Amino acid sequence: MDKLWAPWRMEYIRNIHQKNDGCIFCVKPKEDDDRENLILLRGKKNFVIMNRYPYNNGHLMVVPYDHRSDSSDIDDAAALEMWKLTNKCKEALAKAFHPDGFNIGMNIGRTAGAGIDQHIHMHIVPRWNGDTNYMPIIGETKVISQGLLEAYDILQPYFTVKGSISTGD
Numbered sequence: 001m002d003k004l005w006a007p008w009r010m011e012y013i014r015n016i017h018q019k020n021d022g023c024i025f026c027v028k029p030k031e032d033d034d035r036e037n038l039i040l041l042r043g044k045k046n047f048v049i050m051n052r053y054p055y056n057n058g059h060l061m062v063v064p065y066d067h068r069s070d071s072s073d074i075d076d077a078a079a080l081e082m083w084k085l086t087n088k089c090k091e092a093l094a095k096a097f098h099p100d101g102f103n104i105g106m107n108i109g110r111t112a113g114a115g116i117d118q119h120i121h122m123h124i125v126p127r128w129n130g131d132t133n134y135m136p137i138i139g140e141t142k143v144i145s146q147g148l149l150e151a152y153d154i155l156q157p158y159f160t161v162k163g164s165i166s167t168g169d
Contacts (some may be wrong), residue, residue, distance in 0.1 A: 025119040045078035091160035099126035
């Protein structure tokens, strides 16, 4: 039997059964360690964070600061900034990792696939030709070939302009 060595996945396995102390999208922006929390950019109404349990290398999310469960509940300024930051994420990922395409979208509600269904967030997932294989289907395992902090360090400069954070405004 072949073995896939991915010890970092144990954190995910342990955490899925633990009760969270509040909404992660509300708690993490209040903390002071952006690298540890994988926050790449703080805008006025939204922030950009890497997915700790990514679908693919470089999986980013744009999240409004306001705790809302439906996209129709955010104000126009937050919605506009969310879309601008989504495009900024796409541009940064294109420059840093050269993907062949992207999946961009939201899962609204648990039934639609939202892992965190009480706080909306936009997913930006880079895709490469051949990045899907038999592992997710037969082995129920997705292989992520890059460490999160390594990807963070590669992406972070694309969100900084001359020493300051740029929201794309």
